[in-house]
Amino acid sequence: MSWLDVLRDSAMDSWNIRFWPSCFALLLSIVYLRGFRASRRSSPTRFALWRAWSFILGQLVVLFAIFSPLDELGGYLLSAHMIQHLLLLGVAPPLILLGLPAIPLLRGLPATVSREWVGPFIASRWVVRIFHVLVHPITGWLALVLATWVWHVSFMYELALVDPFWHEVEHGFFLTTAFMFWFPVIQPWPSRAVWPRAAMIPYLLLADVQNTVFSAFFAFAPRVIYPTYEQVTPVFGLDPLADQALAGAIMWVPGSLIFIAPIAWIIRDLRSSSGAAAQRARYGVQEAAPPIEVSLPQFSSTPAPRRRGFDLLRLPVLGPVIASRRGRHLLRFLMLGLAVLVVVDGFLGPRTASMNLAGVLPWTHWRGIAVILLLVGGNLLCMACPFTLPRTLAGRFLPRKLAFPRALRNKWMAVLLLVCWLWMYEVLALWDSPSATAWVVVGYFVAAFLVDAFFRGAAFCKYICPIGQFHFVQSMVSPLQVSARDAATCATCTTRECIRGSDRVEGCGTGLFVPKKVGNLDCTFCMDCADACPKDNVGILPAAPAADLSFTGWRSSIGRIADRPDVIALLMVLVFGAYANAMGMTAPVIAWQDELTVRWGLANHALVASGLLLFELALLPAMVAFFLLWIVPRMLGPAPVGSPRTGWLGRCALSLVPLGVAMWIVHYQFHFLTSWASILPVSHRALLDVSGGSLGQWLGDPAWSRACCAPTPDWLLGVEILILNIGFVVSWAVFFAHARTSAPGRSTSRLLFSVLPMTLVQAGLLFWGFWIIFQPMQMRGTLLL
Amino acid sequence: MNVHRLPRLVLLLVLAGWVRVGSADTGQLREVVQMNGLNVVIFTAPTPLRAGEVEVVTLVTVEATGRPVLDYQLDVRVRSKQWDTEALSLLSMGVPDPGTRFAKKATVLLATPGEWELSVEIQAPEFDPVTVVVEVAVGNPHPLWWQLLPWLLAAVPCLGLILARDAITQRSRRRFPAS
Structure with missing residues (x-):
């Protein structure tokens, strides 16, 4: 086999497409194109279409340099490595800068992010000064030359060759310094040139001179400079010295072209006219170029008015379905069908959970899909809840005149049921018992019917349903919520059908008044308010994610969360429950429970598991709550709003919600991603059972090997860590915002010290989560009766 | 049938559902x-x-x-x-x-x-x-945890950014109190 064959085979086989850089590039492209479209609308000549292509091409060049076989071949051939460096230093950065990325990237970001998070940095004098220093022609030129020479010193080059980490650091340096170098040459709008345009000619010429010296050094070196190539290049049947000379030639000829070509472009610009004419020529504008005035987002401490562009109810296909009463009923009946399947198979199917629809559908698929839907779309799960059908039925045939008892109009019963639910799940292995799952579903229907048959509104959803409470709290971080499309319309409304109801439709069952409603807590997305509103003023609209958690004021039908110990308890149980629930399935915890069970001579591990759960769900949250109640007011003073006793605790509980959400997502997505295919053989088996085996000759036997998981993708652990980190950062940011509100004049360093106790609690939960995801999952903990 | 026994009967039925299971x-x-x-x-x-x-x-x-x-x-x-x-x-x-x-x-x-x-x-x-x-x-x-250290500490630079933003905002508030 000739070396060309080897090279060809290697090229075919060694594409190394990595997950994270691909994600980053994709995200960057989406943001850029979104912003480019908006920018092009306001300034079509400046943002000509070729600029978008240039930006995308630049990104593709970067990806080609690091993913393609060039990366692999660079370890064997210096010439291949030089091509890779040339792409990163001289091709990709100017292409990206020609796409005028600053404004499109800024406009492409969500408004809140660009205004609240990027805005302050852009407006900061220090940041602007540092940026100007970095893109100054002298800095850029020196940075590129230094990076090129330093990374080609034998020791540094060898380090990058043998260690992938340093190889990536090297590429990072090349890309960064190349951007610094090319910035004054391209001078992308809206930046201003520091030097006259003509000065860029010696700037580029000098860079070319150093490149020539550098290339000649490689081309005419009498010996091999990098020892590694002396060893490995002969593998390809090549002479290492010849390969080194080839590398020098590549740097010399194409490398020089990269510096010389822009000189021609600049001379053409200068010849055509003065600077203004050059500007016109560059942007293809016929009249004088507009003054370079940049309208950057202005930072403001007050929240911006909500954007009303997006409305889920006005989306094609999905919008009409969920906007119509029949469409929502259809979703509920679909879910009812699934619930019936779960119940029938749970009672009549095999007793092994992983062979039964009741063991797979609710615990692997429904939970996995639910947490993502709650995060992305708000409380859509409650909208499609089949347990609301008994309420509709009861409303049609029964009087439903009673008011729910005043003493029970709080979340305490829901908290208790939630704890019971988690206890049954862990200790009675609810997930492992199809018939128990079926009983729970039946019990749910009966309870929902009985409660809603006698009591007005949606008492079951608001005060009792543990699944509903889970949905309410998880959807607090969602960017979508049911709210008024136009506040002015509500201000003039006197009839208030959204809460009182109309002749056709009942008002909000959970007592939420749309104009005063904040966030998703207690909102079942039933859309009765939208049906009742005669002005069609209710939609599912975007809100700043997690803004719900920063709100401490009065909420319709809920009051202030800081004054509601029952709501605080619910939040704490759901946060700590996330960790307790995931930890219960890890191998060390199960081994520890088994060991204690044997050591204490117990019949089964129920007692040990109950004790552990009691600690995790009650004692630990209580200890954390008392610690925070004691320390936080001492560090931050009394809570600005709300009860002096629970004011801070409410804020702490709200800020912990993202950490809980992150852990629920990590846990449920793990099961879903590793076992989603389990539905295939289980459905297959159910079909065979229903047909009495007559379909067996066509369907064959169920492929049980699919019931199990594929090997975990290598990226999954990284994604899990990332999700937990995002939960931690959002949680920390929410509490920091609460702290800033209570101490507006305090310096940042002092405030950082003041939030330290809460940071410790948050970091404790984060590291608890890290520990859990590093453990092997043991799907056991079975109670044998 | 004594109606007071009904809840007990329901409870027994529920328990029977679990007892049947040899998980x-x-x-x-x-x-x-x-x-x-x-x-x-x-x-x-x-x-x-x-x-x-x-x-x-x-x-x-x-x-x-x-x-x-x-x-x-x-x-x-x-x-x-x-x-x-x-x-x-x-x-x-x-x-x-x-x-x-x-x-x-x-x-x-x-x-x-x-x-x-x-x-x-x-x-x-x-x-x-x-x-x-x-x-x-x-x-x-x-993988061992220390092999994922950069991932595990990914939150730290984010907290740094939040603090930097806060410091910049505080500084601008001091410079322009009216805003």
Whole structure:
């Protein structure tokens, strides 16, 4: 086999497409194109279409340099490595800068992010000064030359060759310094040139001179400079010295072209006219170029008015379905069908959970899909809840005149049921018992019917349903919520059908008044308010994610969360429950429970598991709550709003919600991603059972090997860590915002010290989560009766 | 019927639902086979499989009656499909699983990631031996935590940015108090 064959085979086989850089590039492209479209609308000549292509091409060049076989071949051939460096230093950065990325990237970001998070940095004098220093022609030129020479010193080059980490650091340096170098040459709008345009000619010429010296050094070196190539290049049947000379030639000829070509472009610009004419020529504008005035987002401490562009109810296909009463009923009946399947198979199917629809559908698929839907779309799960059908039925045939008892109009019963639910799940292995799952579903229907048959509104959803409470709290971080499309319309409304109801439709069952409603807590997305509103003023609209958690004021039908110990308890149980629930399935915890069970001579591990759960769900949250109640007011003073006793605790509980959400997502997505295919053989088996085996000759036997998981993708652990980190950062940011509100004049360093106790609690939960995801999952903990 | 007994009856019915269950899920289900009068269910743990020690758990019942069989011998042979040689075949004897008393488990070492073949042999008295072959895909071993340190500490620069933003905002508020 000739070396060309080897090279060809290697090229075919060694594409190394990595997950994270691909994600980053994709995200960057989406943001850029979104912003480019908006920018092009306001300034079509400046943002000509070729600029978008240039930006995308630049990104593709970067990806080609690091993913393609060039990366692999660079370890064997210096010439291949030089091509890779040339792409990163001289091709990709100017292409990206020609796409005028600053404004499109800024406009492409969500408004809140660009205004609240990027805005302050852009407006900061220090940041602007540092940026100007970095893109100054002298800095850029020196940075590129230094990076090129330093990374080609034998020791540094060898380090990058043998260690992938340093190889990536090297590429990072090349890309960064190349951007610094090319910035004054391209001078992308809206930046201003520091030097006259003509000065860029010696700037580029000098860079070319150093490149020539550098290339000649490689081309005419009498010996091999990098020892590694002396060893490995002969593998390809090549002479290492010849390969080194080839590398020098590549740097010399194409490398020089990269510096010389822009000189021609600049001379053409200068010849055509003065600077203004050059500007016109560059942007293809016929009249004088507009003054370079940049309208950057202005930072403001007050929240911006909500954007009303997006409305889920006005989306094609999905919008009409969920906007119509029949469409929502259809979703509920679909879910009812699934619930019936779960119940029938749970009672009549095999007793092994992983062979039964009741063991797979609710615990692997429904939970996995639910947490993502709650995060992305708000409380859509409650909208499609089949347990609301008994309420509709009861409303049609029964009087439903009673008011729910005043003493029970709080979340305490829901908290208790939630704890019971988690206890049954862990200790009675609810997930492992199809018939128990079926009983729970039946019990749910009966309870929902009985409660809603006698009591007005949606008492079951608001005060009792543990699944509903889970949905309410998880959807607090969602960017979508049911709210008024136009506040002015509500201000003039006197009839208030959204809460009182109309002749056709009942008002909000959970007592939420749309104009005063904040966030998703207690909102079942039933859309009765939208049906009742005669002005069609209710939609599912975007809100700043997690803004719900920063709100401490009065909420319709809920009051202030800081004054509601029952709501605080619910939040704490759901946060700590996330960790307790995931930890219960890890191998060390199960081994520890088994060991204690044997050591204490117990019949089964129920007692040990109950004790552990009691600690995790009650004692630990209580200890954390008392610690925070004691320390936080001492560090931050009394809570600005709300009860002096629970004011801070409410804020702490709200800020912990993202950490809980992150852990629920990590846990449920793990099961879903590793076992989603389990539905295939289980459905297959159910079909065979229903047909009495007559379909067996066509369907064959169920492929049980699919019931199990594929090997975990290598990226999954990284994604899990990332999700937990995002939960931690959002949680920390929410509490920091609460702290800033209570101490507006305090310096940042002092405030950082003041939030330290809460940071410790948050970091404790984060590291608890890290520990859990590093453990092997043991799907056991079975109670044998 | 005395209506006061109704709640108790409902409770008993609910409990009966659980009592009926002889839960035996001891990992991820791999195979269900009816052979020689026996019903053999094979599970593996942990989930998902990673290179290293792996438990193979079996639940054996009499096909006709559903009665669990407890006194059987379990042998598990493992073979890597990449290294297609019997020399690398390993044997592990099953022991009763303390967590799930109906089941037996054998711990085997699947040393490398890739496709493996588990040959599970059940020898129960009064029944002919049953051999079930299961193919499993094994993932890379779990990385050590320090190998993921940059990921684990990803939150730190984010907190730095939040603090920098706050410092900038405070500074601008001091400079322009009216805003």
